[in-house]
Amino acid sequence: MTVNDAALTRTAAQAWLAEDPDPDTRAELQKLLDAGAEADAELADRFAGTLEFGTAGLRGAVGAGPNRMNRVVVIRAAAGLCAYLKANGLTDGPVLIGYDARHKSDIFAQDTAAVVRGAGLDAVLLDRPTPTPVVAFGIRHLKAVAGVVVTASHNPPQDNGYKVYLGDGSQIVPPADVEIAAAIEAVGPLASVPRGEDWHTTGDDLLDAYLDRIATLVPADAPRSLNVAYTPLHGVGRALVEQAVQRAGFALPAVVASQADPDPDFPTVSFPNPEEPGAIDAALDLARAEGADLAVANDPDADRCAVAVPDPAAEGGWRMLRGDELGSLLGEFLLSSGAQGVAACSIVSSSLLGKIAAAYGVRYVETLTGFKWIGRVPELVFGYEEALGYCVDPAAVKDKDGVSTLVRVLQLGAQAKAEGRTLLDLLDDLAKKYGLHATDQLSVRVDDLSLIAAAMDRLRATPPTELGGHLVERIDDLSHGTETLPPTEGLRYTLSDGARVVVRPSGTEPKLKCYLEVVIPVQADDVPAARTQAALELAAIKQSLSTAAGI
Numbered sequence: 001m002t003v004n005d006a007a008l009t010r011t012a013a014q015a016w017l018a019e020d021p022d023p024d025t026r027a028e029l030q031k032l033l034d035a036g037a038e039a040d041a042e043l044a045d046r047f048a049g050t051l052e053f054g055t056a057g058l059r060g061a062v063g064a065g066p067n068r069m070n071r072v073v074v075i076r077a078a079a080g081l082c083a084y085l086k087a088n089g090l091t092d093g094p095v096l097i098g099y100d101a102r103h104k105s106d107i108f109a110q111d112t113a114a115v116v117r118g119a120g121l122d123a124v125l126l127d128r129p130t131p132t133p134v135v136a137f138g139i140r141h142l143k144a145v146a147g148v149v150v151t152a153s154h155n156p157p158q159d160n161g162y163k164v165y166l167g168d169g170s171q172i173v174p175p176a177d178v179e180i181a182a183a184i185e186a187v188g189p190l191a192s193v194p195r196g197e198d199w200h201t202t203g204d205d206l207l208d209a210y211l212d213r214i215a216t217l218v219p220a221d222a223p224r225s226l227n228v229a230y231t232p233l234h235g236v237g238r239a240l241v242e243q244a245v246q247r248a249g250f251a252l253p254a255v256v257a258s259q260a261d262p263d264p265d266f267p268t269v270s271f272p273n274p275e276e277p278g279a280i281d282a283a284l285d286l287a288r289a290e291g292a293d294l295a296v297a298n299d300p301d302a303d304r305c306a307v308a309v310p311d312p313a314a315e316g317g318w319r320m321l322r323g324d325e326l327g328s329l330l331g332e333f334l335l336s337s338g339a340q341g342v343a344a345c346s347i348v349s350s351s352l353l354g355k356i357a358a359a360y361g362v363r364y365v366e367t368l369t370g371f372k373w374i375g376r377v378p379e380l381v382f383g384y385e386e387a388l389g390y391c392v393d394p395a396a397v398k399d400k401d402g403v404s405t406l407v408r409v410l411q412l413g414a415q416a417k418a419e420g421r422t423l424l425d426l427l428d429d430l431a432k433k434y435g436l437h438a439t440d441q442l443s444v445r446v447d448d449l450s451l452i453a454a455a456m457d458r459l460r461a462t463p464p465t466e467l468g469g470h471l472v473e474r475i476d477d478l479s480h481g482t483e484t485l486p487p488t489e490g491l492r493y494t495l496s497d498g499a500r501v502v503v504r505p506s507g508t509e510p511k512l513k514c515y516l517e518v519v520i521p522v523q524a525d526d527v528p529a530a531r532t533q534a535a536l537e538l539a540a541i542k543q544s545l546s547t548a549a550g551i
Contacts, residue, residue, distance in 0.1 A: 006040045012047045013065070019190040020064065022071040022107075029064035053077065053181040055173055055372050056507055059152055059161035062103050069160040071104075071111055072190060074150075077162055078112040079193045080184030081146065082119035084176070087183070090145040090167065094122035094200070098135040099150035100236050100301045101262030102160050105129065108150045117196030121145075127203035129236045129262060131302030132163065133401035136375075137210045138202075140169045140396075154273035154299040155509070157266045170398040171372035174486070207240065213396045214404045215247040218411045223418035226410055228253035228294050229287035231280060233272050234263040235300030240403055248407045250414070254290045256282045266300070274299055274306035274320075275388060284308055284318045294413050294423075298402040304388040305402040307409055309423050321423070324350035324439045324517075326409070327384035329426055330392060333412050334382045335360040341381030341394075344374050347478075347485065347492065348502045348515040349386045352430070352437040359434075368488050370507065371400045386439065386515065428527045435498075435519050436527065438534035442514035442542050444551045452505045452512045455549040459491055459503060464548040468540030470495035470518075478504070499537070501545060512551060516541050 013033055020026045032039040046065025051058050051073060058077060062069045085091060095116045099109035109125060116123035124142060126134070132149045139147040147165035155161070164172050164180065172180065187193065218224075230253035232238040238260055242252055258268050259282055266272040269279050274297045287295035287308065295308040295318065308320040321329075331343060331353045343357040344365040357364035362381070367373035374383040375391060375398040383391040389400030392408045416422055431437075446452060465472050476482060478490040490504035498519035506513050518537045520530040 005044070006037070009040070009043050009047050013043055016047070016065060016072065020070070020072055021075075021190070025064035025070045032064075053080075053177065053184055054507075055171065055177045055370065057161060057163040057172075059155065059159060061158045062160050069104075069108075069162070071107065074108040074111050074162060075115055075190060075193055075195075076184055076187045078115035078148070079119070079187045080180055081148070081164060082116055082121055083183040083186070084180045085121065085145055086119065091121055093143045093145040093167065094124045096124050096126075096135055096138050096142055096144040096147040097150075098126045098130050098132065098138075098147070100132070100152075101129040101264055102150075102152055102157070102300075103264045105150040105160060108160065108162070109148075111195075112148050112150070113199040114195035114197065115193060117199050118194030123199035125199050125201050126206070127201040130207070131237055131240055131298075131403055133303050133397050133399055133403060134207065134210055134240070136165060136169050136399035136401070137213070137397045138206050139165055139167060140398075141206065141209055142202075143167075149301070151301040153301050153303065154271075154275075156271060157264055165399075168376070168398065170375040171370075173372050173376070211240070211243050211247050213393070214244045214407055217393060217404065217407060218248045222411055223414040224249045224251075224410075226250060226294065226414040226417060227290060227292045228296060228410065228413075229256070229283050229290055229292040230254065230295070231256040231259045231283040231286075231297045232262075232302065233269060233274065233279065233297060233300055234259050234261070234266045235272070235298060235302055236262050237298035237300075237302030237402065240302070241298065241406055244403050244407050245410065248410070250407075250410050253296070254286055254292065256286050258282060272300050274304065275323075280306060280308060280320060284316065287318060288316070293417055294409070296406050296409060298406070299388070302402040303400045305390060305405040305409065306388050307423070311424060322439060323384070323386035323388045324352070324437070325427055326388075327386065327390060328352045328356065328430055328437070329412065329423060330384065330390060330405070330408060331356045331382055332426075332430060333408075334392065335362050339381045341379040342377055344377045344380055344383040346370065346374060346385040347490075348504065348513070349384065350437045350439050350517055351498075351500065351519070352434055353384070355434045356430075366484065368485055369504065375399045431527045431530060432522050432525055435521050436530040436534055438518050438520065438531065438538060440516045440538040440542060442516065442545060442551075444512045446510050446512070449510055451551075452510075455512055455551050456489070456491070456503070456505070458550050459548060462548070464493070464544065467493065467495060467501060467544040467548070468537060468542070470497060470499045470537070470541065495541075499541065501541065503545070503549065512549070514542075514545055514549070516545070
């Protein structure tokens with residue numbers, strides 16, 4: 001950094017300091033300014049750019065500066081959202097605002113409500129930290145024009161975020177994200193943003209409506225005998241999950257005591273994502289101690305659901321189901337029960353759902369990654385993505401919902417138990433019926449985002465002709481779009497024998513993600529042999545892909 005660059009950054013930091021309404025971030029920024037040249041790099045990181053508002057809204061570390069999550073950024077985002085709503089005539093209803101239990105989530109939510117009222121729109125603020133799907137449900141229930149959830153989902157504890165929905169109850173997609181971003185950019189000085197105080201609050205009434213809806217999912221005559229261990233991973237899921245489970249007629253789960261209550265520091269896990277190694281170890285310990293039939297977990301904002309099952313072949317006697325495994329089980333369960341409409345999953349999820357849908361005469365749609373795409377599929381009856389996100393009641397919640405999914409999982413588990421079977425038995429049934437669809441992931445987290453771009457460039461410049469012994473039959477550069485998909489950064493490889501690979505940068509984390517699938521016919525009902533073969537083929541593809549991408 002040149003002396004001139006450092007001086008410009010400090011000038012920007014002083015201007016920020018003058019309008020920041022938060023004493024915590026003002027003190028933090030002042031400390032950096034007082035530190036002199038040794039803080040130049042940190043200041044440059046905070047002021048060299050701004051958090052980008054996109055289809056995931058905003059997400060970043062909490063702190064001072066335009067490249068962090070803070071009250072200044074949130075107030076400007078809220079003002080831009082209101083300007084967009086007014087410019088498009090979307091004013092005939094409230095803006096519903098929810099929040100999780102992360103650092104400053106409640107303050108960011110209150111700032112949003114104040115800006116909405118200052119813009120002359122109605123604001124309804126949830127009166128407590130709640131799961132994200134409550135807002136997705138509440139938008140349509142309250143006939144809101146938009147919804148905001150202050151959450152960083154399963155990100156590390158230092159992060160927070162700002163997720164935006166429009167009045168159809170689904171997350172924003174282009175061009176709305178671009179137009180809202182432009183409206184945010186046009187917001188003037190913070191002092192020029194009017195703010196009010198007379199917003200409405202909601203709590204029990206909305207939560208009761210949401211819980212009543214979930215209770216209708218399980219028929220009165222369905223089996224309900226099931227022993228379950230549960231963790232909310234220090235998030236906001238526990239209270240609603242317990243009520244939902246009881247209203248649906250199931251016994252309360254045993255809850256991991258050390259993770260039962262919301263805690264923004266997530267002290268017992270290194271990363272509060274049930275997909276991450278070790279995240280649900282405490283739940284598995286409790287499941288073993290309780291002799292449970294299932295272990296279930298939500299991520300911190302309870303829009304995802306993870307499930308683990310007893311498995312004598314697994315280390316410790318339990319294993320977590322992959323997102324594709326649970327998605328396929330739920331798809332078969334719902335469609336075989338006569339559900340009509342459209343089944344959908346993302347391009348990085350298993351191809352098995354398409355075959356299940358075909359077996360039941362249900363139309364199938366493949367979307368880009370993310371529930372912002374899945375949730376808006378017309379006539380959706382079930383949708384999922386492999387990252388533990390499931391939409392089991394799209395008529396009520398057009399987004400992934402870890403609470404209603406958990407209840408559906410209990411219904412499926414209890415039904416299997418009543419028949420003397422397990423979820424693993426049901427997975428074997430799917431393999432025998434459709435072929436074994438085995439998936440895996442190669443995921444690389446980076447500190448330098450240029451490494452991800454370099455890997456994508458390498459794959460485009462020198463496209464592989466085979467991966468793990470499978471011929472590459474077709475390559476789709478998803479950045480150009482396809483007949484059915486809008487453009488997105490990614491590459492899709494169609495391989496011989498039904499295998500496929502998708503490579504894409506993560507939209508919410510500094511990761512390059514590679515999604516692998518092989519399809520192995522099951523001979524003479526020998527599912528274990530097919531699983532062994534699948535593991536070998538996935539490992540070979542993973543090694544070839546790592547070499548080709550240079551990661």
